Amino acid sequence: MRGRFPVSRVRAPVGVCDRAGYRGQRRAVHALNRAAPVANLVRPSALGTITSRLTGTEMLAELKPVLTALVMPPTVFLLLIVSGLWLAARRRRGGLWLIGVGVALLWLVGCSAVSFWLSRALLPSFPMADAQQIRVAQVQAIVVMGAGVDMDFPDGVAQLQRGGLDRLRKGMQLSRATGIPILYTGGRGWGSKDGAPSEAAVAARVAEEAFGLSLQWQESESRDTRENALLSYKLLAAQGVTRIALVTDSWHMPRSMLHFQQAGFTVIAAPMGQASGSLDPIRAWLPSAGAMALSTTVLREKLALLISAGAAR
DSSP states (O other): OTTOOOGGGOOOOSSGGGHHHHHHHHHHHHHHHHHHHHHHHTSHHHHHHHHHHSOHHHHHHHHHHHHHHHHSTTHHHHHHHHHHHHHHTTOHHHHHHHHHHHHHHHHHHTBHHHHHHHHHHHSOOOOOOOHHHHHHTTOOEEEEEOOOEEOOOTTOOOEEOHHHHHHHHHHHHHHHHHOOOEEEEOOOOTTOOTTOOOHHHHHHHHIIIIISOOOSEEEOOOOSHHHHHHHHHHHHHTTTOOEEEEEEETTTHHHHHHHHHHHTOEEEEEEEOOOOOOSOHHHHTSBOHHHHHHHHHHHHHHHHHHHHHHHHO
16 A cells, blocks of 8 residues: 555564564554555645645635634624633633623624614715716716625525625616616625526526616626726726726725725715614614624624725735
8 A cells, every 4th residue: 555664574673582672663663554644645745736726815715704704793702702601610700701791792783773883983985876976977887796696595596695686776777767787796706605606697687587687797707896896897998998886785885996996997886775773762772683784794894994905005
C-alpha cells in the first residue's frame, strides 16, 4: 500500500537482550503506518490541490454568510446567554450578569421602536424618486437589485424572495410610467445551493408571467452588491448607458449607491420600503419577528457600509 512502512523489513537486533528494542521498533513502524493517511492528506501536493480550488479571498467570501450570522442578532445575543449559563456554574454572579445582558439586548433589538431608531441613526436616507424625476434626470436604464431566490417549493420551481419581488414590482411600475428599460442584476449568491438558477433568470420569468413585461438586460454573474455594480456597468457601459435609476430597499441604498457610483454610473436613487414608527407606544416596545429582522438588517448593512467605505480609501 502506498505510504506504508514494511514491518517485515525491520530486522531483529543481534542479541537476546535487545528483544525490547526490536518490539519498540515494530511499535514505532505501526505508529508511522497509522499516521500515513494523515500525512498523505497534508502532503504539499494535496495542499496545492485544495488551495488551487479556493483562494483566500474566495474562501472568506464563502464563509461570509456564516461569519455575518455569528456577529449579528439574534445569534450573537444567544451566544452571550449560553456563555452566561456556562459561566454561572463557576462564577454565579458573572454568569447571571451575562445572561441578563443577553436577554435585555435580545428584547431591545426585537422592538420596533429600537429598530426604527437604528435605521434612522445608522444609515443615510434618500428621498423617493417618482417617474417625473426620473424623466427629468434623463435616466437611460432602471437597474433593479436582486435580493435572493427561494428554492424550497413543492413544485421545485425557483421564485424570487419577497424583497426581490417587491423591488421588481417597483422597477416595473417605473418602467411602465417612463418607458425606460430595466436591467435586473443578480446571480448566485455566496450561500446559494448547488444547481440554483441565477436570480436574473428567475426575475425574467417572473416579469413575463406576473407583470407581462420583458427585461431588457439580465446580469446573472454577480454574487454580492459590489459585483452587482461592476458587472452591471460592464454590461451597460458597452451600450453607452451610464445614467441609471437604482431600485432597492432604503436600508440597502447607501451601500448600493456607493458601489454603483464607484463603478462609474451616474445614479438616481429610487428607494423603497422606508421604515416607519407607526405602532402605538405599547406595541412599539414589544418584540416582534419583523422588528428583529429590521434591526439585524440595519446593523449588517452598517457594518458592510463601513467595510466598503474603508476599502474604497
